Amino acid sequence: MNSPNALCFGEEFPATGVPCHVEVSPSGLTVRFQDDARGLGELSLSFSTVSxxxxxxxxxxxxxxxxxTSQVQTLYLKDPAVIRAFRSxxxxxxxxxxxxxxxxxxxxRSRNRTVWAFMVAVIGGLVLAVWFSTDVLVGWAVDRIPVEWEKRLxxxxxxxxxxxxxxxxxGASVAAVHEISQRLLEHILDNPYTFEISVVKNDVVNAFALPGGYVVVFTGLLEQAKSGEEVAGVLSHEFNHVLERHGLERIVKQLGVVAVIGIILGDQQGLAGVMKQVGVELLSLKFGRAQETEADVTGLQLLHRARIDPDGMITFFQRMSEQEQGRVEWLSTHPMSxxxxxxxxxxxxxxxxxxxxxxxxxWETVQASAGAVRR
Amino acid sequence: MKSEILYPGAFPMARVELTAGEAIKAESGAMVASSPTIDVESKMEGGFLGALSRKFLTGEKFFFQTLRASRGPGEVLLAPTVPGEIVMMELDGVNEYMVQKDGFLAGDEMIKLDSQMQSLSRGLLGGEGFFILKVSGKGTLLLNSFGAIHKIELKPDQEYIVDNSHLVAWSGTTSYNIERAASGWVASFTSGEGFVCRFRGPGVVYIQSRNPGGFGAWVRQFIPVSE
Structure with a gap:
C-alpha cells in the first residue's frame, strides 16, 4: 500500500477526512483507502464523472x-506530482x-504579493522619509517659535x-567682556535679540549661551585666555549658537516628533510643559557636530566683520585642548579636533x-582683575 | 511515544512516555519535570533564520526544546504558560494544521513546523497576526488553549463563524474569510465582536473558550497606574 497523498471527504466520513492514495491513469483516477475497517477499499473514477x-x-x-447531490464526495489533492499528472x-x-x-x-497570489510589496514599500518609505526629514521638520518647527517666547525660556x-x-x-574684566561683546554685537546683521552677558566668579574655563541671548562667561576663561581676541573667539562662537537658534533645535529634537507636530500646529506654549515633563534642561544641552561647525564658521565671519583678529579663536581652542583637558569644561562640549x-x-x-x-x-589688567577675585 | 493528559481542565499537564532514543519537540520552557534519562537539547527549528523568523513573525519562542530519552526510557511532564486545556491529536501525514502563535505545546520529533504568512486582510483582521505556524507530518501533536478547547467539525461546504482571537488551530483543507460581525460597521463594533472569521469545510477548527486579548484588557483595568 502506497502512502496516502490525498484526503477524501463525504457525509459519512470524519471531518478530518480519510487519508487515501490517488493514482492518475489515462482514463481517470484510482482512489485506494487505507482504512479497510470502513470497507471502502478501492474506487475508480472516470474523468467524466468529476468536477x-x-x-x-x-x-x-x-x-x-x-x-x-445527497452523497457528494470530495477529494483534496495537495501533492504537486499528482496535480501535474491529473492536468496532463x-x-x-x-x-x-x-x-x-x-x-x-x-x-x-500575485495580488497578495503586490499588496505585501506595496505595504513594505509604504512603511519603508515612511521610515526613510521621517529619518531624512527630521532636520527639515525641526527647522520648520523652530522657525515657528516666536523670539519672545524663546527669550522667556x-x-x-x-x-x-x-x-x-x-x-x-x-572691574576691568567686566569692562573688557562688555567691550568685546559690544564690538561683536555691533556687527551682527538683523539681530532680533538683546544680548545680556554676565561674568561669573568661577575657576571653570567655560562660557555658554542660552536661547534668547543670555550669555555667561566664567572668570576661569578670562584667566586662561592670553588675549582679548581669544575671549572674542569664544564669545563670537557662543553668540552664533544663539543667532542660529541651536538651543531651540536641540530642545525640539530631544522632545521628539510629537512636540514638533504640536509646534507646527500652533501650540508653542505647550512646549514649556512638555520640556518640564521630559526633563530637558537648558543648561545641560549639548550641541550637535553640525551646529558646532556652523557656529564656528559664522563666528569666524562675525570676528572678521568686527575687525577682531580671528587667529585668537583658533589658538585658544588649540592651546586649551593641549593642556588641562580635564578642567576645561568648555572643551567637553566643544571638542577641539x-x-x-x-x-x-x-x-x-x-x-x-x-x-x-x-x-x-x-589684557594683563583684565587677567589681574579676574584672578584677584579668586584670592 | 505514549502521551496522556493529566488533570484535564484549567490546569492540565501532559505526560509523555518515551522509549530509549525517542524524542519530542516542545515549546521552550514547557518542561515541568522529567526522568533523569531525558536530555534537554535546545534547537532552532528550521535553522537560525527559520527560528528568527518564527520568533519575530509568529511570536513563538526563538528556540524549541528537544527532549530526548538518550540514556534509556523515561517520561516528561509538560505544561503551557497560560491556564487552559491541552488537546492531543494524531497527525496522519496528509492533514496539515495551521496553529495560532502560542498554540503549540509539543509534538513528535517527526512533526514539521513552518512559519506561514497570511494574506494582508487575514493578518490584519484575523486576530492571529500575519504569521502562523504550519504543522505537518506524522505523529502526535499537543496544542494548548486559553480556557477550554472546543472542536468544530465541518463537512464539505459547511460554514461556521468564529470570533477572531478565539482561534487555536484549523486544518489546511478549510478556508476562511474575514467579515464584519454585523451587517453594518457601527453595529459590528458596538456588538463587541468587530470582525469574525467565516470558515468553510471540510476540516476541523479548534477554538478556545476565552480570548487572551480580552482577558488582558480586563486585567489591565485593575492595575494601578503609576504617576
Missing part, C-alpha cells in the same frame, strides 16, 4: 467532486476549467543659574584680508 475546483486555505489544493491526463473540458482555476489562484534658566552664582558687577582647526584655517583663508583693530583694554 474540478481549487480549495484549501490558500486555494492551493485541487478539489475533485463526484456523486449525487484529464480531457481538455476539465483542464480548461482547471487552467482557469489555476489562473485565479495565481492572480490571488532662556531668561528663566539664566536667572535660575545666576541666583546660585557670584556675578561680577564691575585637528579637523576642526583645519576647517577654521581654511575658512579663514577665504576671508578678505583686513587690518585688525586692537581692543582698548590692557
Amino acid at each position: 474540478v475546483s481549487a480549495g484549501g486555505l490558500d486555494h492551493d489544493q485541487l478539489v475533485l467532486r463526484w456523486g449525487l 491526463a484529464a480531457p481538455p473540458v476539465l483542464t480548461k476549467h482547471l487552467d482557469e482555476t489555476a489562473a485565479t489562484v495565481r492572480r490571488v 532662556g531668561q528663566s534658566a539664566y536667572q535660575d543659574f545666576l541666583v546660585q552664582q557670584t556675578v561680577m558687577k564691575e 585637528t579637523a576642526r582647526a583645519e576647517r577654521l584655517k581654511k575658512e579663514m583663508a577665504l576671508l578678505s584680508k583686513t587690518v585688525p583693530e586692537p581692543f582698548t583694554f590692557q
Whole structure:
C-alpha cells in the first residue's frame, strides 16, 4: 500500500477526512483507502464523472467532486506530482476549467504579493522619509517659535543659574567682556535679540549661551585666555549658537516628533510643559557636530566683520585642548579636533584680508582683575 | 511515544512516555519535570533564520526544546504558560494544521513546523497576526488553549463563524474569510465582536473558550497606574 497523498471527504466520513492514495491513469483516477475497517477499499473514477475546483486555505489544493447531490464526495489533492499528472491526463473540458482555476489562484497570489510589496514599500518609505526629514521638520518647527517666547525660556534658566552664582558687577574684566561683546554685537546683521552677558566668579574655563541671548562667561576663561581676541573667539562662537537658534533645535529634537507636530500646529506654549515633563534642561544641552561647525564658521565671519583678529579663536581652542583637558569644561562640549582647526584655517583663508583693530583694554589688567577675585 | 493528559481542565499537564532514543519537540520552557534519562537539547527549528523568523513573525519562542530519552526510557511532564486545556491529536501525514502563535505545546520529533504568512486582510483582521505556524507530518501533536478547547467539525461546504482571537488551530483543507460581525460597521463594533472569521469545510477548527486579548484588557483595568 502506497502512502496516502490525498484526503477524501463525504457525509459519512470524519471531518478530518480519510487519508487515501490517488493514482492518475489515462482514463481517470484510482482512489485506494487505507482504512479497510470502513470497507471502502478501492474506487475508480472516470474523468467524466468529476468536477474540478481549487480549495484549501490558500486555494492551493485541487478539489475533485463526484456523486449525487445527497452523497457528494470530495477529494483534496495537495501533492504537486499528482496535480501535474491529473492536468496532463484529464480531457481538455476539465483542464480548461482547471487552467482557469489555476489562473485565479495565481492572480490571488500575485495580488497578495503586490499588496505585501506595496505595504513594505509604504512603511519603508515612511521610515526613510521621517529619518531624512527630521532636520527639515525641526527647522520648520523652530522657525515657528516666536523670539519672545524663546527669550522667556532662556531668561528663566539664566536667572535660575545666576541666583546660585557670584556675578561680577564691575572691574576691568567686566569692562573688557562688555567691550568685546559690544564690538561683536555691533556687527551682527538683523539681530532680533538683546544680548545680556554676565561674568561669573568661577575657576571653570567655560562660557555658554542660552536661547534668547543670555550669555555667561566664567572668570576661569578670562584667566586662561592670553588675549582679548581669544575671549572674542569664544564669545563670537557662543553668540552664533544663539543667532542660529541651536538651543531651540536641540530642545525640539530631544522632545521628539510629537512636540514638533504640536509646534507646527500652533501650540508653542505647550512646549514649556512638555520640556518640564521630559526633563530637558537648558543648561545641560549639548550641541550637535553640525551646529558646532556652523557656529564656528559664522563666528569666524562675525570676528572678521568686527575687525577682531580671528587667529585668537583658533589658538585658544588649540592651546586649551593641549593642556588641562580635564578642567576645561568648555572643551567637553566643544571638542577641539585637528579637523576642526583645519576647517577654521581654511575658512579663514577665504576671508578678505583686513587690518585688525586692537581692543582698548590692557589684557594683563583684565587677567589681574579676574584672578584677584579668586584670592 | 505514549502521551496522556493529566488533570484535564484549567490546569492540565501532559505526560509523555518515551522509549530509549525517542524524542519530542516542545515549546521552550514547557518542561515541568522529567526522568533523569531525558536530555534537554535546545534547537532552532528550521535553522537560525527559520527560528528568527518564527520568533519575530509568529511570536513563538526563538528556540524549541528537544527532549530526548538518550540514556534509556523515561517520561516528561509538560505544561503551557497560560491556564487552559491541552488537546492531543494524531497527525496522519496528509492533514496539515495551521496553529495560532502560542498554540503549540509539543509534538513528535517527526512533526514539521513552518512559519506561514497570511494574506494582508487575514493578518490584519484575523486576530492571529500575519504569521502562523504550519504543522505537518506524522505523529502526535499537543496544542494548548486559553480556557477550554472546543472542536468544530465541518463537512464539505459547511460554514461556521468564529470570533477572531478565539482561534487555536484549523486544518489546511478549510478556508476562511474575514467579515464584519454585523451587517453594518457601527453595529459590528458596538456588538463587541468587530470582525469574525467565516470558515468553510471540510476540516476541523479548534477554538478556545476565552480570548487572551480580552482577558488582558480586563486585567489591565485593575492595575494601578503609576504617576
